[in-house]
Amino acid sequence: MAKRIEATNVSAYYGAFKAIENINLTVEPKTVTALIGPSGCGKSTFLRSINRMHEVLPGARVEGSLTIDNQDIYDRDVDVTAVRRMIGMVFQRPNPFPTMSIFENVVAGLRLNGVRKKSILEETAEKALRSANLWDEVKDRLGKPGAGLSGGQQQRLCIARTIAVEPQVVLMDEPCSALDPISTLAIEDLMFQLKDKFTIIIVTHNMQQAARVSDRTAFFSIEKTGDPGRLIEYDNTQKIFSNPSVKKTEDYITGRFG
């Protein structure tokens, strides 16, 4: 249920602008990998390259090779929707479908996959909501609008929606940046549990969060505005935060820049 991701010389562009350059890293199955770095260093761009969401923007493209269990996700013959089903994504701001109920939100991905049988939908919805630690809070109001929940609940709803289709990998783009500390804690706890089943890659601005939740940490940075972002250091989280090998990483995590 979890797969290895391998990036080789990945560069991504917005039109003529090169946002990231020659990223090389391998993400092991069933781990949490944190991407940290100053704003504009390409963490999110790299994350969005992994499930081919980067190319949704006009003029955006990716070069290099990204594989999931040795299968090239940018292969010409690969169906992009299949890639996105295999690699789910949770966004920075909670984005439940506003016109759908809580239940409909969770099963939206299943419905897209053609699942129509009510018993399967209900069973999966309950399972996904339980995994997202949301079931007890919403089980009595599954028919109510998903957008009526609190911010933290909405984000867990989005996580439930993502994991309901049982992806191999879950990408999280600053999932807690719009949430209060208690909701953040709930989602961090959730990540520990989800690690048993999924490979998780999380972009975060919060270094304590990276230190708390991740097994490995990748530090991205840029030389100056307009330059492409590069991977500076990628190692075990403990090493990065206690004894980084690159001076720049140390400067960043100790708050000397960025």
Next chain:
Amino acid sequence: MGETPHRSAHAGTGGTRVTSGHDWPAGASARFAETSGNPRTPTGNGLGGGGGLPRARAFGAERAFRGLTVAAGAAVLVIIAAIAVFLIAKAVPALQANTEDFWTFEGWFPNDNPPKFGIGALAFGTVLTALLALLVAVPVALGIALYLTHYAPRRIGTGLGFVIDLLAAVPSVVFGLWGRDYLVGPVTDLSTWLNRYFGWIPIFGDGPYGNSILLGSLVLAIMVLPIITSLSREVFLQTPTANEEAALALGATRWEMLRTAVLPYGRPGIIAAVMLGLGRALGETIALALTLGSTYAISFNVLTSGGNTIAANIANRFAEANDTGRGALIASGLVLFAITLIVNITARAIIYRRREFTESAA
């Protein structure tokens, strides 16, 4: 103005204090503040107003503007009431003089003695042409709007959107003439074809073909197309990118994304757009006066020459009408008014029913 604190004076005092620490000179507004010494804002107190709270103004732009908006709102009610009173006052005598049943009689002879006229066929024709027009226009309009917002390259989208808005600027009499003199040919051929292969369906009955409900509805469809298109395009553009990306990230194709995120989100807006289109179709006058056959019969056969609508009938018959005739036409106008009202209320009800989901969307 001496009584009321001057806004730019406030800003000016603040400006001096803020900019004094920098090396660039204080701006013009700051100098103005120093010279215009306002008694209400002693220098040195700044925006916070160290000199106590000033009294609220008795009269100012705020009040004046409020009065203007209330007046504008009230004007609508006055105008509607005036129209209603006028229509009813003119219609009642004619309705009393009518010797046939106003609702069921199929014919329009209010100028005869005794006067005979009925609204049934006209109301039926009005609703039928409008609904047929929507049946054709709505799918096309939504298709165009979705293409413009989600498929077309930006340059083509802008250009095509402009052309469609241009279509809305063509006067309806031009559409009517075009329909009567040109479109009638192709529609006659289409009618013959429909009757040959689908004649077993009652609505595709026998001829003569020409100025039929079908022709009128097609012209009407083209006329309501721009309004539905441009409104639904605006609605589709408002879909939050976050929701579109959520659908795509779940593995939706472009069409599935539209179905999951864009169309449900735009539903109230689409309904509003369709209702505006329907309103225009129900009230359209001259284009239908030119393209319909002006008969007074209730018939579902959309191919045969004939058909009439309330508004087209008013345009066709007003010049020849005597007092009772005019009263009768005005009575028909009242019925059209009522139909439009029902349509609007229905639309509101549909939108209201789903408010829980649409309000939280905003």
